[in-house]
Amino acid sequence: MVIAYVTPNYEECCFELRDEYTELENFSSIQEFINYYAANRNRDIVLLYKVDTLEDIHALENMGFSSNIYMILMGKDDVAFSLLAGKLGVDIYLNIAEVDSDELIKYITNSQNIIKERKGNSNVSVFTGINGGVGTTTITMNLAKTIADEHLDKNVLLLDFTDTKAISNLFFDVIQPSKTIVDITHAQSMEFEELFNNGLMKLSNNLFFIPGIQKHTDKEEFSRTENIQIFLNFIMHIKESFDFILIDVGVFKDKDLEIDIQELADDIFVITEFNIPSMSILKTYIDIIDRSGWYNKTHIIANRADAYGSVTHEEAKKILSKGLKHNFEIAHSLPNDALHLRECWNEAKLVCDACPDAPFMDGLRKMINKFFIVEQQNNQYEQEHSKSILARIKEWL
Incomplete structure (x- = not known):
């Protein structure tokens, strides 16, 4: 802000x-x-x-x-x-x-x-990890697919903006994508036909996807000033057609594109683990959040929260909030479900497809109900309630 x-x-x-x-x-x-x-x-x-x-x-x-x-x-x-x-x-x-x-x-x-x-009921959510391997991509992919599968009235778009060679395409059976997120900058317009020719894919009736870069050299495209503006314009334009846009930006880096995407996002989900090294890295990041005016829209998600050697919620809160203006809470935690996640990761399968009843998926559905679907249901209720009040006023008049 x-x-x-x-x-x-x-x-x-x-x-x-x-x-x-x-x-x-x-x-x-x-x-x-x-x-x-x-x-x-x-x-x-x-x-x-x-x-x-x-x-x-x-x-x-x-x-x-x-x-x-x-x-x-x-x-x-x-x-x-x-x-x-x-x-x-x-x-x-x-x-x-x-x-x-x-x-x-x-x-x-x-x-x-x-x-x-x-800005309306559409939601743009950014997912970033405090370091590699904390589960940012796994969480983002499975969230997008689960929301689309279990809420067929919601249109979902997953964007992979990670600046390393992306792997999300493997989990969606797009082995060698001919177009990736950087090709959006080549689109002549923001019409859907043009976007489909430059990276946008339809995976199901309500799930859409743009793969991340496949060449290490492509990450340079993310730092070009003219491309940054194209990416931001694209997100602002296409959000009108989707209920949820989930953006994986990978490991947090203090770079213009990543900062600008988080600036325009409705919600920022910071993925961490409950160990001392992760807490130390996270503390540096939330200091940026604290001073950037993102406090209200940032949610700290602890993955593998009950793993051996993890700190408690109370200990984490004390570490994170020390010396800062706001008291940062752990918004949600996911269980240590290494058995299912390791099996799915090794075989490039989504947990929601291969192990829908896994503990990880139970935690993920609670996260969906807490941050995504419930909020939209409340907005819908408020709109309907307002309409009913207006109808009664008209009757009185």
Whole structure:
């Protein structure tokens, strides 16, 4: 998340935000910010805009901001100011005399939920591991296939953005894919016919897949600035056609594409193990999460949580949260099911297909119900409930 502050000089409360967020951009004019926004339309942005006159607020008219921006205006205690701000779609108008950094942080934190609601019911989830071998790819593949198989009304897309020679294609019986994720950059348009010609595959009626790179040299394509924007545009475009997009980015690396994908994601799942070396690596990563404004959408998943020598949940929480602003919880844990996973991995089989009743799959289904299907069911209930209230209001009228 980018925190953009528009004023010629830092106000004291906004200066304090520099310790809270890694990306705090300061602009001397709203036009400077608009130019910046034009080049960063795929990123979630919170705009803190200090206004002195009604003309400052009018400058927001016809700017074409989309759903990924949350606007906080700060000005004098004046009804005309707040009414005009509301008319132009500003989210919050604050009395500048009463603003403090704690209040701004509260609004910034809440903005992520509001932006997510605006983007609709489709869900983009990123899966990243703290190191190789923790099960990131195994979890992502089996989640995608299980959601598609057990919820036939949901369209699911799996994207493999790992920057090593991908193996996910083997588990979906695509032995030598002629096109991979880097070929999306060659598509002439975002029409489905063109995407199918450049890597997109249909595995079943509701499960789709784009294989990861098959040549080590292809990882260079992930670092090209022009390609990064194409990938981000592709995700933002295609999400309208899918209920769930699951993205495997492999081991966490502080690289532009990976950071940008996590920025636009609705949820980030960080896969770890419950041992001391893994906790130490994870602590470094969640410090980035803590300062990037991703706290609310990040879920730490412990794989093989009951393996021999693992630390307890309470010990893990203490290690992770020490010295950080937020207390990080372990969102979900999966059991140590080495017998089934080793057998499936050696034979390049998905656990959900070969061993549907394995303990790993029981933990995975609980994860689906906790983070995916239940949330959408609640959204659907809220929509239907709202419709019923509107219908009753109309009857009363």
